[in-house]
Amino acid sequence: MTKVLVPSVCPYCGAGCGFFIAVEKECATGIEYMPDHPVSEGALCSKGNAALEIIYHPERLTSPLKRKGEGFSRISWEEAIDLVARAFGEAVKKHGPGSIALLSSSKCSNEENYLIEKLARLLGSPNVDNCARLCHAPSVVGLNRTLGAAGMTNPIPDIANSKCIFIIGSNLAENHPVLSRWIHRAKDAGAVVIVADPRMTHTSWMADVFLQLKPGTDVALLNGMAHVIIKEGLVDRDYIAQRTRGFEALAESVKDYPPEKVAEITGVPAGDIVRAARAYAISPASSILYSMGITQHSTGTDNVQAVSNLALICGHLGKPGTGVMPLRGQNNVQGACDMGALAEFYPGYKKADDPETIKYFSSAWGVESLPLGPGLTAIQMIDAAATGEIKAMYIVGEDPANSDPCSQNVHSALNNLDFLVVQDIFMTATAQLADVVLPAAVWAEKEGSFTNTERRVQWSCKALDPPGAALSDLEIVCLIGKSLGLDFDYPDAAMVLAEINRTVPQYGGITWERLGKAGLIWPCPSNDHPGTPILHSSGFRLAEGRASIVPVPYRPAAEDVSWDYPLILTTGRVAVHHNAGSMTRRSPSLMEREPDLYVEINTADAVRLKVADGDEVTITTPRGETEAHARLTDSVKRGVVFMPFHFPGTNILTTEVTDPEARIPEFKVSACKISRRD
Amino acid sequence: MPVYIDISRCIGCRSCEVACQRVHGGSGHINVHFVGDSASIPIFCHHCEEANCTVACFTGALHKEGERTAFDVDKCTGCGLCKLACPFGVVWTNKIAHKCDLCEGRDAPACVTTCPANALSTDFELASRRARSRAARAAAYGGRR
Numbered sequence: 168m169t170k171v172l173v174p175s176v177c178p179y180c181g182a183g184c185g186f187f188i189a190v191e192k193e194c195a196t197g198i199e200y201m202p203d204h205p206v207s208e209g210a211l212c213s214k215g216n217a218a219l220e221i222i223y224h225p226e227r228l229t230s231p232l233k234r235k236g237e238g239f240s241r242i243s244w245e246e247a248i249d250l251v252a253r254a255f256g257e258a259v260k261k262h263g264p265g266s267i268a269l270l271s272s273s274k275c276s277n278e279e280n281y282l283i284e285k286l287a288r289l290l291g292s293p294n295v296d297n298c299a300r301l302c303h304a305p306s307v308v309g310l311n312r313t314l315g316a317a318g319m320t321n322p323i324p325d326i327a328n329s330k331c332i333f334i335i336g337s338n339l340a341e342n343h344p345v346l347s348r349w350i351h352r353a354k355d356a357g358a359v360v361i362v363a364d365p366r367m368t369h370t371s372w373m374a375d376v377f378l379q380l381k382p383g384t385d386v387a388l389l390n391g392m393a394h395v396i397i398k399e400g401l402v403d404r405d406y407i408a409q410r411t412r413g414f415e416a417l418a419e420s421v422k423d424y425p426p427e428k429v430a431e432i433t434g435v436p437a438g439d440i441v442r443a444a445r446a447y448a449i450s451p452a453s454s455i456l457y458s459m460g461i462t463q464h465s466t467g468t469d470n471v472q473a474v475s476n477l478a479l480i481c482g483h484l485g486k487p488g489t490g491v492m493p494l495r496g497q498n499n500v501q502g503a504c505d506m507g508a509l510a511e512f513y514p515g516y517k518k519a520d521d522p523e524t525i526k527y528f529s530s531a532w533g534v535e536s537l538p539l540g541p542g543l544t545a546i547q548m549i550d551a552a553a554t555g556e557i558k559a560m561y562i563v564g565e566d567p568a569n570s571d572p573c574s575q576n577v578h579s580a581l582n583n584l585d586f587l588v589v590q591d592i593f594m595t596a597t598a599q600l601a602d603v604v605l606p607a608a609v610w611a612e613k614e615g616s617f618t619n620t621e622r623r624v625q626w627s628c629k630a631l632d633p634p635g636a637a638l639s640d641l642e643i644v645c646l647i648g649k650s651l652g653l654d655f656d657y658p659d660a661a662m663v664l665a666e667i668n669r670t671v672p673q674y675g676g677i678t679w680e681r682l683g684k685a686g687l688i689w690p691c692p693s694n695d696h697p698g699t700p701i702l703h704s705s706g707f708r709l710a711e712g713r714a715s716i717v718p719v720p721y722r723p724a725a726e727d728v729s730w731d732y733p734l735i736l737t738t739g740r741v742a743v744h745h746n747a748g749s750m751t752r753r754s755p756s757l758m759e760r761e762p763d764l765y766v767e768i769n770t771a772d773a774v775r776l777k778v779a780d781g782d783e784v785t786i787t788t789p790r791g792e793t794e795a796h797a798r799l800t801d802s803v804k805r806g807v808v809f810m811p812f813h814f815p816g817t818n819i820l821t822t823e824v825t826d827p828e829a830r831i832p833e834f835k836v837s838a839c840k841i842s843r844r845d
Numbered sequence: 846m847p848v849y850i851d852i853s854r855c856i857g858c859r860s861c862e863v864a865c866q867r868v869h870g871g872s873g874h875i876n877v878h879f880v881g882d883s884a885s886i887p888i889f890c891h892h893c894e895e896a897n898c899t900v901a902c903f904t905g906a907l908h909k910e911g912e913r914t915a916f917d918v919d920k921c922t923g924c925g926l927c928k929l930a931c932p933f934g935v936v937w938t939n940k941i942a943h944k945c946d947l948c949e950g951r952d953a954p955a956c957v958t959t960c961p962a963n964a965l966s967t968d969f970e971l972a973s974r975r976a977r978s979r980a981a982r983a984a985a986y987g988g989r990r
Contacts, residue, residue, distance in 0.1 A: 202958070210958065210961045211864070211959050211961070212961050213858060213862070213863040217863050344856060344860060347961055348961055348962050348963045355978055357986060367882055367883075742857065742858045756871075757863070801882055
């Protein structure tokens with residue numbers, strides 16, 4: 168019996184850890200670690216260790232399905248593709264190309280995202296987006312404006328070179344566990360770690376300074392730190408003069424944020440704000456790591472800009488150990504954005520509302536016209552489905568019925584569509600609402616390139632064949648494209664990557680041949696370019712090569728506590744689950760560790776609510792109500808409760824209010840009330 | 846070589862638990878315990894020099910082999926005395942005894958390689974070397990900056 172080790176990239180978070188899948192007799196029999204992987208060095212978190220459990224799960228979709236009354240019946244691929252092509256063709260003919268929308272997936276490879284983006288545009292629809300909208304849309308908007316590029320500025324292993332690591336709104340110890348090895352390495356070399364979070368998370372265990380702020384007050388905290396840094400003269404004057412614009416306006420605007428006032432808004436002691444600000448500013452190399460705690464707010468774009476302001480006034484960019492690091496949540500959310508699966512961009516972040524972009528891609532794709540953007544974002548698509556503006560939708564590997572805020576409205580909106588096709592590996596809550604369901608392959612059953620959070624493009628090899636009639640997303644998209652009369656003749660992923668090399672400048676030199684063990688970090692414009700691990704080392708890709716410092720006033724979150732809803736609900740992740748949970752909730756070894764939805768309540772609040780540990784409680788917001796087990800803890804402050812969003816109940820509660828620019832919903836702050844169920 | 850823990854590094858991600866379970870056919874030998882809201886500690890076999898479980902084991906199924914506390918499945922009667930004898934609660938019985946075998950046959954125990962935070966190692970001195978290095982830097986820089 169021969170055992171083959173197939174190199175693979177983990178399908179869960181954006182860290183992009185590598186491992187080998189051991190294959191015997193065309194069956195995945197185990198995982199072997201990859202000690203020479205540049206990011207993970209052989210390590211894998213609990214989700215990575217359990218990754219193979221979903222491959223052979225009995226609930227895998229193995230045949231195309233068609234709605235038949237309340238249930239589904241199996242159909243052939245020919246019939247399925249014909250149904251999809253006819254429905255989309257009709258919608259375009261009857262109601263115009265703006266009546267169709269495509270939701271691409273940050274779980275799919277770069278090649279697949281590129282083709283889904285291309286399919287939408289060639290059909291004439293500007294409406295294509297992916298779930299980056301729900302995680303890092305504010306980073307894309309905010310960092311493109313301030314720094315001229317939206318990715319992590321420095322690679323993950325470079326965190327070890329940092330002398331001060333400021334983690335705000337990220338529970339990376341649970342959500343990107345391998346990053347903690349690099350943080351500990353920095354700590355052993357004398358780095359100070361500052362963590363700002365409304366919860367005392369596992370990440371806060373690493374902190375030297377812990378700032379437990381009230382949810383939604385991040386801008387106030389960051390402005391307060393900027394106030395201290397400017398007032399005490401700890402700014403990098405040369406850097407500000409040579410590399411930035413807009414400092415004076417910031418200096419003026421943060422005058423209103425003395426630590427004492429910020430302490431009142433955020434609940435963080437003034438002394439800690441000063442300590443954190445000094446530590447960040449005077450260290451020779453400081454980095455900021457952030458995630459959803461910064462972005463999932465109605466002030467998400469402001470939060471991101473406040474983060475980048477801090478880095479810019481201290482000159483902590485463009486050198487080893489520095490940087491602004493948005494940590495991405497899914498294995499290819501960076502790549503999905505790079506490939507243009509976003510309403511406002513074509514591939515390579517070419518602005519969809521720019522006629523130059525249209526000209527460029529019209530000639531690259533050999534077509535006469537392309538739709539001018541921006542199209543509808545993921546959340547707007549759902550609204551448009553509800554009003555009947557969108558008639559047909561194609562959802563690939565996403566579960567908006569679980570992952571969008573106020574999820575009961577999503578159900579009725581999707582039901583309102585004339586035609587919904589969902590392509591996934593399991594029968595998700597969204598797939599239940601579909602007219603046609605297409606069975607897709609998991610990561611191990613296909614090949615392609617994936618871009619992790621540090622912009623590292625890695626090739627993941629095919630280890631197995633998909634079950635039953637399931638096909639890779641690439642094959643399915645090509646079948647649909649061809650039956651709609653488009654030239655979608657791509658025999659494999661490498662062929663698509665070759666086209667990406669020609670059309671996306673950042674990926675110009677990231678050819679299939681060069682994607683060896685360690686991958687390549689974009690921008691990599693040509694075949695002899697080594698890749699660019701550290702961005703902004705020689706200026707910014709903005710006017711005059713200068714970054715923008717944008718003053719941001721503090722705005723409170725959209726919802727605040729009231730007499731009826733006296734508690735603030737914030738949401739997040741736990742170590743053993745991933746996003747909407749359609750994969751991890753089917754993984755036995757993860758489910759046995761975290762089987763149910765729970766709500767963390769401060770012990771003092773629990774006494775007042777007469778709730779004991781383990782009690783069943785009802786959580787109610789103006790949107791709806793959910794049941795969960797109470798977990799009493801002192802890791803959340805009084806007045807704040809926490810729920811993980813991996814279970815269907817949580818997003819029944821969350822608010823639909825979005826950031827005005829990035830259109831990300833405010834998942835992190837909802838007013839709620841809790842009562843014990845008797 | 847037994848596995849050692851640098852408690853200051855454990856982030857409570859439970860990767861070691863899932864990895865151990867994975868390589869031992871579904872039953873793991875390492876358990877992460879949470880102490881309030883402020884710490885997590887993996888609990889596993891110490892491979893004690895004078896191991897109570899080997900003293901209690903009257904058939905010699907559990908016995909010392911150099912540093913390891915080894916287990917000979919053929920001699921195990923499943924009596925459960927080892928479980929009673931272990932002061933750390935890391936030997937358990939389900940028909941036969943189960944305990945950490947240091948992943949015999951692998952280059953390193955799975956929990957050590959998989960640990961994202963480098964909290965587990967087979968180097969007894971590692972945790973104290975790290976602490977000394979931090980102390981030296983603190984002294985040189987006059988404390989935390």
